[in-house]
Amino acid sequence: MGKGVIAKKSICSLVLLIVICITQIGCWSLNELTNLSIVLATGVDRTTDGKLLLTIQIARPSAFAGGSEKTSGFQENNMWVISGSGDTILDARRQLEQKVSRRIYWGHNVILVAGEELAREDIKLAIDFFTRSPISRENMWVLVARGKASEVLNSHSQLENSSAQATSQMIRTGVGVQVNLMDLGRMLASRSNPVLPVIELTPSGTPQGPGLRENLPGIEPGEQKLPPAHGEITLTGSAVFNKNKQVGWLDMKETRGLLWIMNKVQKGVVTIPSATEPGKNISIRLTGSKTAIEPHYNGKDIWFDIDVQAEGDIFEQQSTEDLSNPEVIQTIDSIMAEEIKGNIENALAKAQEEHRIDIFEFGESFRRKYKGQWALLQEQWDEEFSNAAVNVNVRANIRRSGLTTKI
Numbered sequence: 318m319g320k321g322v323i324a325k326k327s328i329c330s331l332v333l334l335i336v337i338c339i340t341q342i343g344c345w346s347l348n349e350l351t352n353l354s355i356v357l358a359t360g361v362d363r364t365t366d367g368k369l370l371l372t373i374q375i376a377r378p379s380a381f382a383g384g385s386e387k388t389s390g391f392q393e394n395n396m397w398v399i400s401g402s403g404d405t406i407l408d409a410r411r412q413l414e415q416k417v418s419r420r421i422y423w424g425h426n427v428i429l430v431a432g433e434e435l436a437r438e439d440i441k442l443a444i445d446f447f448t449r450s451p452i453s454r455e456n457m458w459v460l461v462a463r464g465k466a467s468e469v470l471n472s473h474s475q476l477e478n479s480s481a482q483a484t485s486q487m488i489r490t491g492v493g494v495q496v497n498l499m500d501l502g503r504m505l506a507s508r509s510n511p512v513l514p515v516i517e518l519t520p521s522g523t524p525q526g527p528g529l530r531e532n533l534p535g536i537e538p539g540e541q542k543l544p545p546a547h548g549e550i551t552l553t554g555s556a557v558f559n560k561n562k563q564v565g566w567l568d569m570k571e572t573r574g575l576l577w578i579m580n581k582v583q584k585g586v587v588t589i590p591s592a593t594e595p596g597k598n599i600s601i602r603l604t605g606s607k608t609a610i611e612p613h614y615n616g617k618d619i620w621f622d623i624d625v626q627a628e629g630d631i632f633e634q635q636s637t638e639d640l641s642n643p644e645v646i647q648t649i650d651s652i653m654a655e656e657i658k659g660n661i662e663n664a665l666a667k668a669q670e671e672h673r674i675d676i677f678e679f680g681e682s683f684r685r686k687y688k689g690q691w692a693l694l695q696e697q698w699d700e701e702f703s704n705a706a707v708n709v710n711v712r713a714n715i716r717r718s719g720l721t722t723k724i
Contacts, residue, residue: 351378354419357396358481360466361406361443362432368402369435369442371409372467373421374481375399395478398471406446423450427485428458429498430466430516436556436563440513441505448502455499458488461556461563463517472518472550480550488514491584493552493572509681510674510699511558512575515566518548557672559699565672567664574664577625577657578677580608587629589652591636599636601629601653604716612683614690620706621679627657630717640718653713661709668702675702 358374375397401412413421431443440461447453462469474483488495493514496504504511555567555575567575576582584603591597606627613620631640631649638645668676680698684691694701 352419353422354417356421356423356426357479358428358430358470358484359423359426359447360430360432360462360470361435362466363435363438364402368404369406369409370400370402370432370467371406371413372398372400372470373413374470374479375417375421376479396473396480398467400467406443410446423447423453426454426457427481428460430460430462430469431513432462432466433464433563435466436461436513436558439561440501440511440558440563441561444498444501447498453498456497458485458514459496459498459501460484460488460514460516463515463553468548469516469518469550472548474550484516484550487550487552491581493569494555494576494581505561508560509678510560510676512567512676513556513558514552515554515556516550517553519551519553520548557668557674557676559672559674564674565667567667570660571664571667574660574662575676577606577608577661578610578623578664580606582606582608582627586632587627587653587656589649589656591638592648592652593638594636597636598633599631599649600633601649601715602632603627603629610677610679610682612679612686614683614687618706619683619701619704620708621682623661623707623709625657625661625709625711627653627711627713628716629653629713631715631719646715646718649715650713653715654711657713658709658711661711665707665709669705669707670703673703674699679705 354373355376356373357376360370360372362370362372364370377395377397399413399416401409401416403409403412410421429444429447431440435443444459447457470480472480474480477483477486487493494512496511496513501511501513552569554569555572556563557565557567573582573585582603583606586600586602588598588600591599606625608626609624611622611624613622634640638649640646664677668674675698679702680691680695683694683698
């Protein structure tokens with residue numbers, strides 16, 4: 318019995334020791350958190366005097382505190398946006414540390430935005446510091462801003478706590494390309510041609526809540542009596558890179574074509590015109606797709622076959638076709654296939670004729686099939702790709718008409 322009592326006391330002592338350790342660690346973490354400036358978004362631009370401008374979006378501690386009072390009908394300005402410049406990003410960070418009272422912490426950074434001018438110069442200048450930093454997140458999204466990254470970070474989201482979180486959520490929906498820091502680093506190391514999502518500010522209503530005017534570039538306090546038009550972050554396409562330098566853009570339809578080619582379309586909407594009623598449309602929600610690319614080489618010519626299979630359900634019909642008629646569904650299948658094919662061919666034309674670089678990783682599929690020949694063609698692959706014929710075949714299938722009752 319004595320041994321049993323001693324064993325029970327030992328177990329109780331051990332449990333008590335663990336509880337004490339956990340509570341002490343928790344207090345240390347909480348105390349440490351109060352000394353950090355939590356960065357949610359980072360932007361890098363080239364200044365007119367040749368410096369790098371580092372802009373960070375920091376979460377205001379009071380904005381995320383529970384139980385804080387908010388003015389009825391208004392949304393708090395949750396972010397503090399501040400910039401510093403230097404010859405390198407580390408130099409710019411040192412300048413920021415002269416303005417920020419807490420240690421700058423990138424462990425929660427969700428987006429890294431490169432300004433257009435810097436992206437055209439060298440995207441590596443925007444990411445090198447972060448790829449080396451042990452604190453930076455490898456899964457942060459990397460984007461290009463049309464214009465200045467600093468202006469994009471100075472925007473406000475009406476739904477999320479920050480524009481950084483709003484941007485991250487939009488990227489996750491799959492409407493555009495998705496490239497994180499680790500992906501981009503690998504692409505640049507392999508000398509491939511990256512394609513990054515593009516964001517810009519578009520007019521979208523007016524800001525609501527105290528202090529939001531300070532988040533609108535170019536607006537001086539007291540300049541306008543009425544709230545100025547609010548700039549909302551919008552995904553508007555993709556930025557095309559030749560190795561590490563941006564060389565052009567893809568619009569949203571061309572971006573969709575890129576995603577079809579690269580087998581990265583799993584959901585979304587395809588809207589097609591009615592075959593019988595001009596001006597009327599039918600919207601189809603995608604339920605699945607698959608793309609296969611087959612390269613061919615006869616020692617002289619290179620060509621590719623792209624086969625796409627897409628399935629979807631009709632979710633909206635403006636026209637009056639009888640969707641219970643199999644022939645009508647077959648017609649819709651054909652029109653849907655042509656719409657997808659058009660997006661693909663537009664993206665191909667942009668890459669082959671305007672940019673003249675392989676942005677679809679066709680070179681990788683060619684290398685896997687023709688390893689010996691790849692060694693001879695690798696150095697001039699972009700030229701070979703630009704001259705290659707590409708055959709596109711799309712098969713679409715409507716699984717459900719979605720019609721339950723006639724309206």
